[in-house]
Amino acid sequence: MKRIVLTGLGMMMMGWALFVSAADEEVREVAVRQRWPWSPKVDIHYVVACDPTQRVDVAVEGFNNGASLGRLPEASLSGDVYGVSYGEHHIVWDPAQTAYSNTPLTGFSVALSLVPAKTYMIIDLSKSAGQEGQITYRTDGVWYDITNRVEHMTTNLVLRRIEPDTYIMGAPGAEIKDGMPQTQHAVTLTQPFYIGVFEFTQAQCKQIMPSYTGGFTVDGATRPAEKISYNTLRGTVAGASWPTNHDVDATSFIGLLRTKTGLKGLDLPTEAQWEYACRAGTGTGLNNGTDITNSLADGNLALLGRYKYNGGCLSSNRLDTGAVVYYEPPVTVGVTGGTARVGSYLPNAWGLYDMHGNVTEWCLDFYTNNLGAAAVIDPRGPAIWEPFLALKYLRMRRGGAYLSTAVQCRSAYRCDASASYMQAHDAPLYTGFRVVVPLPLEQ
Amino acid sequence: MLKAAMCMPLVAAVGICFSPAGMCRAETVTADIATTTESWLWQTLSTNTVPLALNWPNGATSAQLVISGMNCATQTVALTPAESNYMWTAFSTAAPAQEEVYELRLTYYEQSAVSAVYTARLAAVSGAFGADTVKADTASRAWRKIRNDAVIPYSALWDATTTAATNVQMAIAGPARSETLFFDNKLGYYGLKLLNLGWGFGTFDLTLSFLGTGVTRNATLFRSEDGVLLSLQ
Numbered sequence: 001m002k003r004i005v006l007t008g009l010g011m012m013m014m015g016w017a018l019f020v021s022a023a024d025e026e027v028r029e030v031a032v033r034q035r036w037p038w039s040p041k042v043d044i045h046y047v048v049a050c051d052p053t054q055r056v057d058v059a060v061e062g063f064n065n066g067a068s069l070g071r072l073p074e075a076s077l078s079g080d081v082y083g084v085s086y087g088e089h090h091i092v093w094d095p096a097q098t099a100y101s102n103t104p105l106t107g108f109s110v111a112l113s114l115v116p117a118k119t120y121m122i123i124d125l126s127k128s129a130g131q132e133g134q135i136t137y138r139t140d141g142v143w144y145d146i147t148n149r150v151e152h153m154t155t156n157l158v159l160r161r162i163e164p165d166t167y168i169m170g171a172p173g174a175e176i177k178d179g180m181p182q183t184q185h186a187v188t189l190t191q192p193f194y195i196g197v198f199e200f201t202q203a204q205c206k207q208i209m210p211s212y213t214g215g216f217t218v219d220g221a222t223r224p225a226e227k228i229s230y231n232t233l234r235g236t237v238a239g240a241s242w243p244t245n246h247d248v249d250a251t252s253f254i255g256l257l258r259t260k261t262g263l264k265g266l267d268l269p270t271e272a273q274w275e276y277a278c279r280a281g282t283g284t285g286l287n288n289g290t291d292i293t294n295s296l297a298d299g300n301l302a303l304l305g306r307y308k309y310n311g312g313c314l315s316s317n318r319l320d321t322g323a324v325v326y327y328e329p330p331v332t333v334g335v336t337g338g339t340a341r342v343g344s345y346l347p348n349a350w351g352l353y354d355m356h357g358n359v360t361e362w363c364l365d366f367y368t369n370n371l372g373a374a375a376v377i378d379p380r381g382p383a384i385w386e387p388f389l390a391l392k393y394l395r396m397r398r399g400g401a402y403l404s405t406a407v408q409c410r411s412a413y414r415c416d417a418s419a420s421y422m423q424a425h426d427a428p429l430y431t432g433f434r435v436v437v438p439l440p441l442e443q
Numbered sequence: 444m445l446k447a448a449m450c451m452p453l454v455a456a457v458g459i460c461f462s463p464a465g466m467c468r469a470e471t472v473t474a475d476i477a478t479t480t481e482s483w484l485w486q487t488l489s490t491n492t493v494p495l496a497l498n499w500p501n502g503a504t505s506a507q508l509v510i511s512g513m514n515c516a517t518q519t520v521a522l523t524p525a526e527s528n529y530m531w532t533a534f535s536t537a538a539p540a541q542e543e544v545y546e547l548r549l550t551y552y553e554q555s556a557v558s559a560v561y562t563a564r565l566a567a568v569s570g571a572f573g574a575d576t577v578k579a580d581t582a583s584r585a586w587r588k589i590r591n592d593a594v595i596p597y598s599a600l601w602d603a604t605t606t607a608a609t610n611v612q613m614a615i616a617g618p619a620r621s622e623t624l625f626f627d628n629k630l631g632y633y634g635l636k637l638l639n640l641g642w643g644f645g646t647f648d649l650t651l652s653f654l655g656t657g658v659t660r661n662a663t664l665f666r667s668e669d670g671v672l673l674s675l676q
Contacts (some may be wrong), residue, residue, distance in 0.1 A: 032570035037662035045483045095579035107574035
């Protein structure tokens with residue numbers, strides 16, 4: 001592919017022709033410099049020449065006087081490591097986070113290798129951390145036939161990588177809305193993260209907590225886990241610490257999942273991450289580029305997820321008036337009522353299923369009524385819990401559920417959880433979760 | 444096929460052009476119409492020969508290019524409108540023998556009157572030609588040690604608290620003299636030349652001020668009298 005580039009900036013420059021073929025990704029002009037005497041951090045500047053539609057990850061190998069130091073730990077690198085495209089890029093290496101913090105490197109250089117971006121992470125939940133083949137990757141753009149293999153909803157946990165960007169969180173004035181304010185504001189997410197393609201299923205839960213029960217029982221293996229509280233997921237001691245840190249109780253669900261996978265950063269999504277992943281680049285009420293046209297029943301939503309009026313609730317006619325009434329189905333209802341098997345409806349543009357409807361999904365954030373209009377970067381929610389009536393320690397939920405109306409299933413809809421829902425014994429049906437794994441990986 | 448690249452000198456030539464705004468650089472390989480001069484790669488030499496493009500203002504009859512550095516003799520080149528570029532040889536070897544910051548000044552004349560002046564600052568640093576020295580232990584004496592000349596980087600983009608800085612200022616308080624430098628760009632290199640300039644031996648206090656933010660960075664260096672020359676690793 002031939003591309004003419006100009007250097008611009010009011011300079012009196014000529015243009016050069018740059019010939020780049022789609023199969024000719026290349027790293028050029030690598031320059032390494034420590035921020036001496038100001039900081040021990042090391043800047044690595046480089047240029048990627050590739051097709052502008054391609055995204056690649058960068059592996060950094062260090063050398064000292066020609067002797068390999070091995071691949072620098074991902075946790076010690078920041079900047080343009082993941083999902084980079086053509087042009088100038090910048091990585092920062094922090095030697096203080098490695099074994100070299102006390103060893104001067106007299107001849108430090110790096111070799112940068114480009115690898116295809118790992119779009120999907122597949123975790124075999126039947127294996128333990130470090131076991132060969134436990135974590136594998138795919139580089140597909142969108143893995144559309146993932147729903148054809150039931151193991152991806154039972155014994156495997158599949159997560160899709162989401163590249164960081166700035167987006168508008170909240171709903172525009174014209175959108176049909178309900179509930180607490182959904183004030184539009186710019187949110188910048190600076191780090192990529194993996195997020196579950198599906199809501200966590202009952203079968204997957206049992207891989208982690210064999211004693212787990214909850215959710216609809218018929219064909220329950222591939223239906224979302226429910227009746228699982230925030231406290232069960234993260235614990236009540238260390239797990240109460242968000243947003244201060246990512247700590248969880250070791251015996252909590254996520255604590256056990258971290259131990260099983262070796263992924264120390266695995267957690268619930270923040271509200272900002274959840275909505276960004278749900279929208280998949282859309283600015284509309286639903287993530288397929290449409291808006292609901294009715295706050296109750298909506299044909300656009302019916303394509304995207306299970307909610308009240310497409311099987312989530314059962315219906316019957318009142319004997320006296322003949323009016324149709326909807327009611328919550330028993331836990332023994334088949335997959336045509338209540339929750340659907342995960343992946344039964346259309347995914348969004350990033351291949352994520354059931355972001356609208358099925359079960360509402362726990363987020364990390366403490367409750368706050370109004371997120372405000374100010375632009376934010378990597379928001380973590382309020383620092384302390386905000387009381388709502390006489391309740392406390394509320395956390396946020398998103399997405400709507402099988403018994404929600406259309407307005408409650410929108411991308412921007414925000415829902416808190418009453419305190420009792422936080423407790424294991426009172427956790428409701430219709431509340432589940434999906435997990436995220438932030439990059440760089442903490443292992 | 445994905446290729447790996449070491450930090451090694453490149454064969455491709457680098458095209459340089461001047462801008463009244465300060466640094467500028469054009470590459471035969473860099474691709475991005477959005478590239479700005481606030482970029483390390485713009486100011487870092489990766490080759491020893493640099494073609495300098497000349498775009499003569501209307502009416503200019505002559506030009507003078509002056510190139511100076513910490514350790515090299517000052518070059519003065521007379522240019523005429525018939526020349527559209529000048530091939531500058533920064534150093535004769537594939538990699539520089541020592542680190543250097545070059546100051547380039549291009550003056551266009553219309554007869555004897557100055558028509559326009561352009562400047563640029565380019566650095567030849569070890570990490571662009573092979574390997575850098577990384578002293579990771581900031582509490583060690585090695586971190587503070589300075590012998591002779593040094594290339595000191597600065598950047599308002601290292602931290603989110605300073606990215607909004609309008610300009611950067613570096614104050615150097617040495618044992619025998621002090622200096623305050625004002626940079627019209629947010630990032631770059633400064634060549635601190637110590638030899639034979641009356642700086643003395645002992646403690647040097649450096650302060651980097653990011654104007655418009657109120658944020659400063661500090662560093663303390665110690666220059667000993669052992670007289671060992673800094674050499675490029």
